[in-house]
Every structure is written in C-alpha cells, then in structure tokens.
Amino acid sequence: AILAISQLSERGIKIPISCLYGGLENTAKLTGLRGRWEILEKKPLTITDMAHNADGLQQVFSQLAASRYNKLHVVFGMVNDKDAGKALEILPRDAIYYFTRAGIPRALDEVTLANLAREKGLQGQAYSTVKGAFLSAKENAGEEDVLFIGGSTFVVAEVLA
Numbered sequence: 067a068i069l070a071i072s073q074l075s076e077r078g079i080k081i082p083i084s085c086l087y088g089g090l091e092n093t094a095k096l097t098g099l100r101g102r103w104e105i106l107e108k109k110p111l112t113i114t115d116m117a118h119n120a121d122g123l124q125q126v127f128s129q130l131a132a133s134r135y136n137k138l139h140v141v142f143g144m145v146n147d148k149d150a151g152k153a154l155e156i157l158p159r160d161a162i163y164y165f166t167r168a169g170i171p172r173a174l175d176e177v178t179l180a181n182l183a184r185e186k187g188l189q190g191q192a193y194s195t196v197k198g199a200f201l202s203a204k205e206n207a208g209e210e211d212v213l214f215i216g217g218s219t220f221v222v223a224e225v226l227a
Contacts, residue, residue: 101222103129110207111135114226116219118144120152126216127156135212137162139203143196143221144179145172153217154186162206163190166199168220196224 067089071081093099103126106112111133117126130138138161144150145168157163165180167173180192193199200215207213215225 100226101219104226106225107213109209110139110204110211110213112204112213112215114215114222116222117216118148118153118218120149120156123153123156123216126214127158130212130214131158133212136208136210137212139207139211139213140164140190141166141196141199141203141213141215141221141225142179142190142217143167143176143199144174144217145170145220146174147172148174148218150174150179150182151186154183154188157183157186157188159187161188162203163188164193164199164203165190166193166196166221168196168218168224170220173218173220196221200225 068086071086074081089096101114101116104114106114115126117123138158140157140161141164142157143166144153163183165176165183167176167179176192176194180190183190193202203213215222
C-alpha cells in the first residue's frame with residue numbers, strides 16, 4: 067500500500083498521509099483480513115500471526131522478544147511443503163511449545179514437527195488437533211504470560227473459526 071501510494075504521488079495523485087495511516091490502522095476492518103498480529107485476549111496476552119516462513123517468523127518473534135511477559139507459550143503447526151528446519155531454528159528456546167497440525171492434507175504431522183523441534187533444542191508436546199493444543203496452552207498460561215498461535219495460516223484460521 068505504501069509503495070502504491072508513493073507511485074501514485076510520483077504521478078501527481080496526492081493521497082493525504084492521514085488516509086494512509088487510517089487505512090493501515092483499519093486493515094482488518096476494511097478488508098476482513100484477520101490473523102496478522104491479531105490480539106485475541108489480554109490476560110494472558112493471546113496473539114495470532116500467519117507468518118509461515120523463516121523471514122516472517124523472524125519478524126514475529128523479534129516483536130515478541132520486545133514484549134514483557136513471564137513465559138511464552140507457542141501453539142505451532144506447519145504445512146509439509148515449507149522448510150520446517152529453517153523455521154524452527156528461529157523459534158526461541160525458552161518457550162513452551164504445543165506442536166499441532168491443521169485439519170488439512172498438507173499439514174505437517176505434529177509428531178514429526180515435535181521431533182524436528184527437539185533436534186533444534188525446543189521443548190513441547192504434540193497435539194493432534196489445533197483446538198487441543200490451543201486449549202492446553204490456555205490452561206497452562208498464566209495471566210502475565212504470552213500465548214502465541216502461528217506457523218501456518220491454517221493453524222491460525224482454526225483458532226479464529
């Protein structure tokens with residue numbers, strides 16, 4: 067959007083900066099797009115993000131690292147055609163993980179994901195459903211913790227449904 071407005075400006079079409087900010091601040095409301103750094107609850111702070119590759123996950127976990135919390139709980143699943151090894155290397159070692167799979171054929175098996183994660187120094191349990199992983203994370207998270215759901219658009223979609 068910013069690049070498009072910049073290009074329009076170079077062609078003489080001026081869009082007020084307030085419109086840009088207003089549009090960005092209201093993206094979910096204006097487009098119906100959900101799941102991008104969406105806050106579902108305040109206590110514990112529960113956040114979803116559809117980042118599903120190494121670059122996107124790096125941004126998300128950098129943002130989480132800048133947050134204050136007692137413990138980080140991560141509900142995490144991936145699809146089988148993404149580079150799980152590279153993605154798992156980015157994840158923080160001190161979080162509690164709830165490895166899961168979305169209810170789609172492309173989903174990476176949760177046990178396989180948990181085993182790959184252990185090889186990278188991550189600790190957690192495998193859950194056969196997103197709902198089960200999410201409920202377990204909610205049950206274990208304290209009010210001053212952060213609960214993050216991500217790794218796959220499909221995992222986030224199941225939590226938002």
